[in-house]
Amino acid sequence: DSGVTQTPKHLITATGQRVTLRCSPRSGDLSVYWYQQSLDQGLQFLIQYYNGEERAKGNILERFSAQQFPDLHSELNLSSLELGDSALYFCASTGSGGSGNEQFFGPGTRLTVL
C-alpha cells in the first residue's frame, strides 16, 4: 500500500459527460501528479500540483482540469468526454516535488466512456 488513495476505482459513463476523479496523497506529501495510461498512448504525464499551486503541465487536454485543495487532496475533472478518454488515471505524490524523488502511485481510477 503506497498510502495514496484514489476514488472511485471504476467509472463508467457516456460520451459528453463530465466526471471528477479524486486523489489523496500520502500523509505529508505536498506534490501531486496526475497521469493517464492508455493502450495507445502509454503512460502520459498530465499535470502537477505543489501545495495548492499548479507546477507543471504535460499532455493535458483543455477539456481536462485539476486542482489541489488546502487539505492537499486533488481532483481531476474531465469534461465533454470522448471514447478516447477511456483509460486508467493515476495520481502520484512526493514530498517536495523536486527532481530525484520517488513517486508513490495510487491504485488508479479506470474510466470507461461508452
Next chain:
Amino acid sequence: SQQGEEDPQALSIQEGENATMNCSYKTSINNLQWYRQNSGRGLVHLILIRSNEREKHSGRLRVTLDTSKKSSSLLITASRAADTASYFCATDATYFGNEKLTFGTGTRLTIIP
C-alpha cells in the same frame, strides 16, 4: 510522447533465470527510475539511478546507466513468479525545477513457473 523505449516489449523466462530489460531515452536527464506495474494496478518504485552513477544494486535488482548512449538496463536475478509484471523506465524532465516523469513504453515480463 514517450521519452523512453523499453526493449524488449515482452519477455518470457523460466523461474530462476535472470531477466534483462533495456531502456533508451532521447534527452539529457538528471536521473532515471524504474517502476513495476502489476496488471492494471498502480506503479511501484523499484530503484533510482542518478546521471552521475553508472551502476546501482537493490536486492535482486541491478541497474546500469550509460549517459553517453542514453540507455539503461534493469537486471532481475533469480527471477520468481511474483516478478511477473510490466516494467517501466522513467526519466525526469526538470521543468522549472520540478520533476515531471516521462515513462517509457514498458516491458511485459512473464515468469514461467
